[in-house]
Amino acid sequence: MKYLWKGLKAGEFESGVIEALTRDEAVFLLKEKNIIITDLFGDESPKIVKVKTKTKLTLFSSKNKISEKQLLLFTRKLSAMLSSGLPIVPALEMLRDQSENEGIKKILSSIVEEVNSGISISKSFERYPDTFDSVYLNLIKAGESSGSLEKFLDKICQSLEKKIKIMSSLRSALTYPIILLVVAIGVIIVMMTFVVPVFAEMYSNMGKALPLPTQIIMNISNWIRSPFAILFVILLFIGFIFFKKKVNSNLTLKRKVDEKLLRLPVFGDLIRNSAIARIATVLSNLVSAGVGLIEAIEISRLSIRNEFLKEALENMKRDVFSGMSLEAILKKDNRFPETFKAFIGVGERTGKLNDMLASIAKYYEEEFDGSVDRLSQLLEPVMIVFLGTTIGFILVAMYLPIFSMGSGLN
Structure with missing residues (x-):
């Protein structure tokens, strides 16, 4: 046939x-x-x-916004369809028809039209940089050039899975401490607003000087119930927004702030390990796909947020262009840990840089998981102690005058 x-x-x-x-x-x-x-x-x-599924598959749950989990699901399904032998255009059409997300429907409709009109797949995807980042686009381009698009879609899936896992681990570690903090603040505000005033009214008729802790708590309660507290919170919020915009608009200031963040205990390790794992994953995927080292470094630089580490990658890119080895470049830069430098050095000397990059990614993902566990173990008891100590201090302070009266009667 x-x-x-x-x-x-x-x-x-x-x-x-x-x-x-x-x-x-x-x-x-x-x-x-x-x-x-x-x-x-x-x-x-x-x-x-033209086969139609009897059950409509839900690919995207939201109406317009495309989350990384939704993008991962789309990429995984596209890879599976191509691996089964379905041509790219019918595969994209099926995914478009299955999607409930208006944004992805429009994107896939446009890509199908462009591919049918003779525009390459990678060029069609490149028109949507807000949805498909530079790592995604370069792997699509490499897959298109090699004729093994489904294999490179699998690499994209692995990259997205690692990124999602890192963010999910961080959220899981911070959820319980944040809940405790919100509960603590809520309990303190309720006590200061409703409980302390009852004691204050009772003690106002005593005509005696109150102990210092009691007076401090009552003064704080009066301030919280005054209009100045609301004004202070509003000003604090405005100040935070202004500072954030100032930092984001000033690269030098942003770099200094990011440098300070890396020096924080526990949090600094968390930020550094997640960034290095991301850098190594991106470099490994792109180098194995045949992307040039300088371009791969630039794309990995764009894939992280910390400006202090971004500057190091910018310097690395410039030095590689001038002919320096990665090992020599890293030796003169103290922004990367020694383990990272050692892995890169071994990979470069043995000609197995890509294998070493994959090992680095795995190692620092495990280090990140360890940092998350340490953060969780640190924050939970700290928040519990803070909550108990604060509430205990308020209660003791409010009952001190009663204890004093009892001592006086004795």
């Missing part, structure tokens, strides 16, 4: 006719030639291309 095919080879559109006993054999033969199939026509193809 003859099959008419359209597809991409090394980023260029081609078409032709191939003979095969079945459609699956035609797909296999085309893949052997490193061709990414966009369309495959034959007696069997309409049955396969």
